Amino acid sequence: MRITAPGRLVITRESVEERLGREWETHEFQLAIVSYFGHIKEWDDDEIVIAWDH
């Protein structure tokens, strides 16, 4: 599965937990990602933001 978004892609803990029906740490994202392209701008407890700076 490949996901693309123009300019900015945000993964929030809340929305993943809602879909999974269980608790989910953003670090777990590392187990699911096989390749990415872009710039990981933010990675904290609540969200992962992939976006270019400029």
Place this chain on the structure above:
Amino acid sequence: MKQRYEALTRDLDWEPSYVAKSDVFPHTEFEGIKIHDWSKWEDPFRLTVDAYTKYQAEKDKRLYAVLDGFAQSQGHLTLTEASYLNAMKLFLQGVTPLEYQAHRNFAYLARHLNGPGPRFAALCQSIDEMRHTQTEIHTLSNYNKYYGGFHNYLEQHDRVWYLSVPKSFFDDALTAGPFEFLIAIGFSFEYLLTNLLFVPFMSGASFNGDLPTMTFGFSAQSDESRHMTLGLEAIKFLLEQDEANVPIVQAWIDKWFWRGYRVTALVAQMLDYMLPRKVMSWKEAFELYFEEQMLGGLFQDLAFYGITPPKHVDDAIAEKEILSHQVYWTLYQFSHAAAFTTTFPDADAQTWLAENYPGTFDKLYKPLWDKEARNLENGGRHFVRGLPQLCQVCQIPMLFTEPDDPTTLCQRESVHNGEKFQTCSNGCQWIFEREPEKYVQAWLPVHQIYQGNCGGPTVPDVLAWYGIQEGDGGEYKGSVDDTNWKSWHNAADHSHIGSEA
């Protein structure tokens, strides 16, 4: 997460009081890079040791469960064909040893970078690269029980002619300073070219029934998101720290793009010729993973700092429809001296090639295969018995053509201290002339054979020194792998009929 990261990573650092900082970190000045504030290095992952080990252990557990299942169920028999494994032989011989070298150099960076943030990121990557080495060896060792070409990859990496291409590439990076290494491997290899290099191998595995390789690939690639981030943070950090760093970094991008791109020539032929079930063409992969993602995305972002796309990028784009054909045609003729086999692309394969390369295959390369088809009819599958001249920089045989003319071989000559040196392209010549003192020292396998350093003067002498045994190389049809594959499948068919009766 932020506080934990600060406490467990940055707060564990201290200021030396009775030794000078430059004595503690003696390697971060000689390259001319200026760093004013190491604390400005961002690590968006905010990974701590406990989180790191927890998730890495989980990744390993998943992988080894797949490996066990595959081995127990004789999964190797469900591959598309034994010839698929040529791609994996190339991977084990050419790429796995690089993982180990990456492990070594990131361990060095984990000691020698001044800032605690980048040191910890380098430490994690160093451990990751060791894990990649180990998981790749474990995964492919299962095939070593049944197929040729897997048994002597470490020694071959140091000795065999086509493996000097990836080896010399990485040695070039290992012998650079810490910042050049970061741009060479962290940025150019791990960010710029990583999807182009690894995704084709992993997709090839998944398309050809190789579940273990697909799983180790995905497992390794999941670490790669951190490695890509480290590479990107490294370049942004250097560019933001001092304007004087910009031209130094630009020259490294120019050099390392071309160095890395030349290594991907092996991936190009693998995608277009080695996979029994094709995934995508090299041209398509190059357009998506390089032209669209890197030129269309990354370099737009880096333009902010005054960084421009790599110097010889137009030459790379210009050869995207000819590269794989030229490389495979050469490997086809030299595989008697390789630890993988090659074979004539059958009618289906040629139709696929013509469809994917409408502008070049029928016109330029089909005539070569037609000629070879006539050789085969007359019982004369041909191998080249001589030795090729190698490019002084990338060490690939001089098989490339002029950027604007696919029918004329490209050969660039430079003179250094009265001696002549040959390179394969404008890119390699530019790299040579920038640092001739470095590249005149290249260990060129063909020169070494002629100098008597490779086991002896005859082909069998050299192959014995390479540790290449009967069944490792040559023509696939009728090879040991091909014969075994057929007999295992016939046996399997019979037992199936038997059990039904």
